[in-house]
Amino acid sequence: MKLYDELVWRGLIKDVSSPELEKKLNEGGMTFYIGTDPTADSMHTGHFSSFLISTRLKKAGHNPILLIGGATGLIGDPKPTAERSIITKEEVNKNVAAMAKQGEDIFGFKVVNNYDWSKDINFIDFLRDYGKYFTVNYMLDKDIIKRRLETGITYTELSYMIMQALDFLYLYENENCTLQVAGSDQWGNMTAGIDLIRKKLGKEAYAFTLPLIVDANGNKIGKTDGNALWLDKNKTSSYELYQDYINTSDDMVIEMLKRLTFLTKEEIEELEQSLKEEPHLRKAHKVLGKEVIIFLHGEEEYNKAIKISDCLFSGEINKLNNDEIEDVIKTLNVVKSDKDKNIIDLLTETNICSSKREAREMLGNNAISINGEKVKENYKIDKLLNNKYLIIRKGKKNYFAVEV
Numbered sequence: 001m002k003l004y005d006e007l008v009w010r011g012l013i014k015d016v017s018s019p020e021l022e023k024k025l026n027e028g029g030m031t032f033y034i035g036t037d038p039t040a041d042s043m044h045t046g047h048f049s050s051f052l053i054s055t056r057l058k059k060a061g062h063n064p065i066l067l068i069g070g071a072t073g074l075i076g077d078p079k080p081t082a083e084r085s086i087i088t089k090e091e092v093n094k095n096v097a098a099m100a101k102q103g104e105d106i107f108g109f110k111v112v113n114n115y116d117w118s119k120d121i122n123f124i125d126f127l128r129d130y131g132k133y134f135t136v137n138y139m140l141d142k143d144i145i146k147r148r149l150e151t152g153i154t155y156t157e158l159s160y161m162i163m164q165a166l167d168f169l170y171l172y173e174n175e176n177c178t179l180q181v182a183g184s185d186q187w188g189n190m191t192a193g194i195d196l197i198r199k200k201l202g203k204e205a206y207a208f209t210l211p212l213i214v215d216a217n218g219n220k221i222g223k224t225d226g227n228a229l230w231l232d233k234n235k236t237s238s239y240e241l242y243q244d245y246i247n248t249s250d251d252m253v254i255e256m257l258k259r260l261t262f263l264t265k266e267e268i269e270e271l272e273q274s275l276k277e278e279p280h281l282r283k284a285h286k287v288l289g290k291e292v293i294i295f296l297h298g299e300e301e302y303n304k305a306i307k308i309s310d311c312l313f314s315g316e317i318n319k320l321n322n323d324e325i326e327d328v329i330k331t332l333n334v335v336k337s338d339k340d341k342n343i344i345d346l347l348t349e350t351n352i353c354s355s356k357r358e359a360r361e362m363l364g365n366n367a368i369s370i371n372g373e374k375v376k377e378n379y380k381i382d383k384l385l386n387n388k389y390l391i392i393r394k395g396k397k398n399y400f401a402v403e404v
Helices: 003-009 020-027 045-059 089-107 123-129 136-140 155-175 184-201 238-246 250-260 265-277 283-297 299-314 322-330 343-349 356-364
Strands: 031-036 063-068 110-113 177-183 206-210 334-336 368-370 389-394 398-403
Touching: 003 020, 003 045, 020 206, 031 045, 031 155, 045 063, 045 089, 045 177, 045 206, 045 250, 045 283, 063 089, 063 155, 089 110, 136 184, 155 177, 155 184, 177 184, 184 206, 238 283, 238 299, 238 322, 250 265, 250 283, 265 283, 283 299, 299 322, 322 389, 322 398, 343 356, 356 368
Parallel strands: 031 063, 031 177, 063 110, 177 206, 334 398
Antiparallel strands: 368 389, 389 398
């Protein structure tokens, strides 16, 4: 397949600004940018699903730029429901540095910061040189603005569109950047940039959007919605990330393989066939987890995630080292208890068992393991993992952490 056809097959194109873009993408050689505001000190899985497009386009001969919004991050783009909280300049600068390093290390981006060309534009020049190209009617017609009119939108939020358009203009003039790529929620801001370039320079620029990946409840994956995992392995372990991807629902896993891996069409179709004929093997899910973890963190981290998964599945927790135990703890809800509790009270007061009767039944059926060992009703707490934890297994799959 040619590049454009492959992007369509993988579900990576939603909106396209011009029919000419298909030919230009297939030919290669475009400089393009994708942007993000530095609202945290790490990228998350929402960024990964969008930014991976840069690696695909780079492999096809295009030149990627990551724009980190040191200026726009001080303002905040309009949310569909409410105004974003303003964060301090110090926090923005710290986040810019952290995200720039990730952009270079993970995706091979050239990184730019829009604060560098925005900081010296005074208010009068902003209105004269950029604001005059945008009618109020034009701005109110954008979808994200329309959705906020009933509840109210500030002038600051309304100005975000002009700031993003200014970014595209600057990169067009200074980096020969003719293409912007972003999630579909940015379409209004992207077309504003195309219009500004056309009006000021009489030149043509292009844009295309990617469909947003949503969670099981249909919510956009991102920090704002509280449902994203971090790409920094010190904030989200490779094991936790691996578990999230291998637990992708059956009806989404093939779509995720297309969008988040570099497997060929034939390889993905083979996994799709396996999903239909032998779903219990979960081959597609395991391959998805493997491909993502190796891309983000390398093979050693993938092997570590597999080791932890295997030890938990077999109940052999005692084979995990201290760091691996901490990775497991991060994935569990941790409850606190006293060391002098008997096992029946421990299981019921932490809600691991719903009643003392259930606790006795589970213990009698050898269905409770603590730190990898089957326990009975006479169990006394005498050994803690990392000097403070009990990892309790109820049945075959349910794990709980107790901090003693």
